Amino acid sequence: MKAVQYQTIGELPVVADIDIPEPGPGQVRLKITAAGLCHSDWFLMGLPAEMYSYGLPLTLGHEGAGIVDKVGEGVVAVKPGDDVAVYGPWGCGRCSECAQGRENYCPFAGELGITPPGLGSPGCMAEYMIVDDVRHLVPLNGLDPVQTVSLTDAGLTPYHAIKHSLDKLPAGSTAVVIGTGGLGHVGIQILRAISGAVVIALDVNDEKLAHAREVGAHHTIISDSDAPAKIRDLTGGIGADVVFDFVGATPTLEIARQSVRIDGSIESVGIGGGVLATGFGSTPFGVSVRAPYWGSRSELMEVLELARTGQVHVTVEQYSIDEAPDAYHRLHEGKVTGRAVVVP
Incomplete structure (x- = not known):
């Protein structure tokens, strides 16, 4: 499959051909329908080698939406064909913050090596991605993924x-x-x-x-x-x-x-x-x-409801996966109006 990866410190990301991943127990594979670009990606790619700790090559993209394509053993809450958005700030799932859906403030994620997609874990700027747990999926219920995906962070x-x-x-x-x-x-x-x-x-x-x-x-x-x-x-x-x-x-x-x-x-x-x-x-x-960081799962559901009622929309520039490196360049130059979205 095609994936947009950061492979070399200090250089633009590239489109690479990598294997389609298989979901393990409790995991879900999505066929990506939309992936948003973010200045956070540029922050990461702008780090010098001595400060970069996210692993290489890194498949980018922490704003993702897709169709459930395959589920791992034990997954029953979603099924193939479901349209979903990805909740990005992954936590341990066991602490008091995670129990409230506030995984963005999980105090144990760092020490456990848990990282968000595209910010340490393989991201959504690819044809397929693995989501570690079904709790990190929020139903789109018919919302247009291209118009909606950026709300997972930019909203x-x-x-x-x-x-x-x-x-x-x-x-x-x-x-x-x-x-x-x-x-x-x-x-x-x-x-x-x-x-x-x-x-x-x-x-x-x-x-x-x-x-x-x-x-x-x-x-x-x-x-x-x-x-x-x-x-x-x-x-x-x-x-x-x-x-x-x-x-x-x-x-x-x-x-x-x-x-x-x-x-x-x-x-x-x-x-x-x-x-x-x-x-x-x-x-x-x-x-x-x-200095707030991202948001909770319930807040993402609330943002999607604002979109569903037409109170919030994202101005979108759409790109193919092959155009993603150029889209990142445009983002860095301040030439994107609203949000850039890659559609594999």
């Missing part, structure tokens, strides 16, 4: 961050979204769907801001050193109740620091490598700063 991650901050986002509140790309444009829609906040979106050019308005932003501002003053103007000098930074670079975190109100919150979602100093004299009084 789930902002949903998790926003849901955590909902108590600060009643009617009359203000939420700032920094970065309106893959995660941010979905985050804007989620804010409009489940909160009462006025949404202010920031990005680096007018084209991206036009897209942000199309998906529901009330106000848009160029993301630069003038942005905090403009945010305060829009909020009567008070600042934003919550800032969601989907970039996570030092300049955007500085915008967040200068834009958040007293007793507000900053959710640093992006993995841009930035660091934010917090504490007395740095962030305003009472401000909490959090």
Whole structure:
């Protein structure tokens, strides 16, 4: 089968021909119908050799959807032909966090060598993949996999961050979204769907801001050193109740620091490598700063329900599996609008 693999440190991924995997006891094989590209893949591929620990060759892809093709011994909860999405943050399945469906915060996954697909385990950017346990499959129930697959990360991650901050986002509140790309444009829609906040979106050019308005932003501002003053103007000098930074670079975190109100919150979602100093004299009084990671299984089900009712959709650029390396290049260059999806 064809698979998109990261094979050499510092180089683009390649399309390789590898064996079709067989499911073991308790496992499920999917015939992939869609696989999403993510900046997390580029973070991984951008690591120097001394910091890279994910194994080579690595089949990429942690946003996956497919049709159940074959099940291993003991699997009864799904059957061949079922259409499913893959819940990516795999945990031990036995701890208190996993028991709540919060495998994204499993404290034992690292020491047990459990890694998400495409981020250590063989991923979904292939014609077939193995899912380790049926609990990591969520029914699509007829949702279009190409339009839906990115919600397993680009929807789930902002949903998790926003849901955590909902108590600060009643009617009359203000939420700032920094970065309106893959995660941010979905985050804007989620804010409009489940909160009462006025949404202010920031990005680096007018084209991206036009897209942000199309998906529901009330106000848009160029993301630069003038942005905090403009945010305060829009909020009567008070600042934003919550800032969601989907970039996570030092300049955007500085915008967040200068834009958040007293007793507000900053959710640093992006993995841009930035660091934010917090504490007395740095962030305003009472401000909490959090670095959320992915989301829970139940939250993924909730995100899919938002898609099913038409409240959330993903802007998608579609590629074949042979075009995946070029799609990664376009993603790295910032030329993808919304989310890139590979269809094997």
